[in-house]
Amino acid sequence: MADRAGAVSGGTCLGCAAALGAPFLDLGRLPLANALLRPEEAGAPEPRLPLAVAYCARCHLVQLTALAPPETLFGEYLYFSSYSDHFVAHARAMAEALAGRFALDAGRRVLEIASNDGYLLQFFQARGIPVLGVEPARNVAAAAQARGIPTLDRFFGPEVVDEIVRRFGRADVIVGNNVLAHVPTINAFVAAVGACLAPGGAAVFEFPYLGDLLERTAFDTIYHEHVFYYSLAAVAGLAARAGLEVFDVERQAIHGGSLRVFVQHAGARPVAPAVARLRAEEDAAGLTQAERFAGFSRDVARLCEDLVALLRRLRGEGRRLAAYGAPAKGTVLLNACGIGTDLLEFTVDRSPHKQGRLVPGVRLPIRPVEDLLSEMPDVTLLLPWNLAGEILEQQAEYRRKGGAFLLPVPVPRVIGADDLP
Numbered sequence: 349m350a351d352r353a354g355a356v357s358g359g360t361c362l363g364c365a366a367a368l369g370a371p372f373l374d375l376g377r378l379p380l381a382n383a384l385l386r387p388e389e390a391g392a393p394e395p396r397l398p399l400a401v402a403y404c405a406r407c408h409l410v411q412l413t414a415l416a417p418p419e420t421l422f423g424e425y426l427y428f429s430s431y432s433d434h435f436v437a438h439a440r441a442m443a444e445a446l447a448g449r450f451a452l453d454a455g456r457r458v459l460e461i462a463s464n465d466g467y468l469l470q471f472f473q474a475r476g477i478p479v480l481g482v483e484p485a486r487n488v489a490a491a492a493q494a495r496g497i498p499t500l501d502r503f504f505g506p507e508v509v510d511e512i513v514r515r516f517g518r519a520d521v522i523v524g525n526n527v528l529a530h531v532p533t534i535n536a537f538v539a540a541v542g543a544c545l546a547p548g549g550a551a552v553f554e555f556p557y558l559g560d561l562l563e564r565t566a567f568d569t570i571y572h573e574h575v576f577y578y579s580l581a582a583v584a585g586l587a588a589r590a591g592l593e594v595f596d597v598e599r600q601a602i603h604g605g606s607l608r609v610f611v612q613h614a615g616a617r618p619v620a621p622a623v624a625r626l627r628a629e630e631d632a633a634g635l636t637q638a639e640r641f642a643g644f645s646r647d648v649a650r651l652c653e654d655l656v657a658l659l660r661r662l663r664g665e666g667r668r669l670a671a672y673g674a675p676a677k678g679t680v681l682l683n684a685c686g687i688g689t690d691l692l693e694f695t696v697d698r699s700p701h702k703q704g705r706l707v708p709g710v711r712l713p714i715r716p717v718e719d720l721l722s723e724m725p726d727v728t729l730l731l732p733w734n735l736a737g738e739i740l741e742q743q744a745e746y747r748r749k750g751g752a753f754l755l756p757v758p759v760p761r762v763i764g765a766d767d768l769p
């Protein structure tokens with residue numbers, strides 16, 4: 349395994365150490381998806397690292413074949429969960445569901461791994477439930493502290509278990525939203541979760557679902573920060589290696605299709621029928637067979653060709669084109685498909701932390717959202733397509749004035765201006 353930029357994992361599975369086959373998708377060398385550039389950095393080259401994914405036929409874990417060092421990924425993280433109304437609403441609903449299901453009160457403890465700016469823990473805290481967040485991005489952890497959410501400014505792993513247990517105790521509920529994908533040393537990580545979990549406790553992980561990724565050709569959710577792309581089968585294997593077991597699973601619409609998986613110390617309570625049901629569905633859909641992954645590369649190439657052809661055509665007709673959002677998936681989509689300032693004039697983003705910067709690689713300038721109305725591009729490529737419902741609603745005025753949105757995934761699709769072309 350790697351501690352250098354772009355070093356390979358040695359061709360072995362990070363989960364079970366079996367030999368990995370060849371990658372089923374290779375996107376070439378891409379810039380780090382969240383490393384938005386300052387204007388003064390625009391003239392200098394930026395690091396580009398290989399981005400390819402392979403499937404482990406033994407434990408079903410889909411993973412990157414080369415790793416970027418964590419400090420390049422998390423040093424100054426610009427993603428604050430609270431800037432999306434949709435994520436905050438999802439977090440509120442999750443807190444309510446977990447507090448009800450596990451009868452959480454002032455005598456129970458909730459630990460969140462990768463707690464970001466406290467967007468989720470605030471809802472447990474409001475119910476009087478003791479909380480602790482663990483968040484490695486210094487500036488984001490500081491934002492959580494500033495709003496009164498106790499937060500350890502560290503990477504979660506075996507080295508923080510003692511401190512958590514001493515300071516906070518073993519947790520009745522441990523939440524890890526969009527974190528399982530990020531940790532290369534995944535077996536040690538899951539073992540540390542087990543060490544922080546009370547005997548009858550539940551660890552609840554939410555992550556983008558591999559089944560949805562394949563079905564929607566959502567290849568732009570593949571980037572250096574996401575080492576793993578999970579099926580339930582793969583999570584079940586991980587849990588078992590740490591003496592844990594999956595006892596329930598739910599599908600969630602967030603992030604273009606996610607799983608919420610409930611994990612416990614093996615045998616703590618009966619396993620819900622939903623687990624065997626989804627495992628059977630995965631077998632039927634081929635998520636546990638290498639053959640299913642073979643055609644994905646072709647699907648991705650076709651999506652990029654169709655998208656670029658459509659943008660060129662619109663541009664050739666003299667239409668003004670822009671983008672909405674500067675999410676990690678936008679960096680991947682634009683760079684992998686080769687969509688730059690020759691086609692798009694700018695992108696806009698709600699987060700003031702991103703405004704004034706440039707999208708890595710393609711160097712697309714990021715402007716305030718208001719510029720969509722003042723500039724009125726004819727067509728706006730919607731990069732955070734997983735938030736399409738929320739954004740189309742927010743941009744009702746742009747659409748009323750004749751602006752159209754272009755959704756890239758699962759197939760390029762125009763919405764508005766009588767659905768050009």
Ligand SMILES: [Zn+2]
Nearest residue numbers: 361364404407
């Ligand atoms: Zn494996």
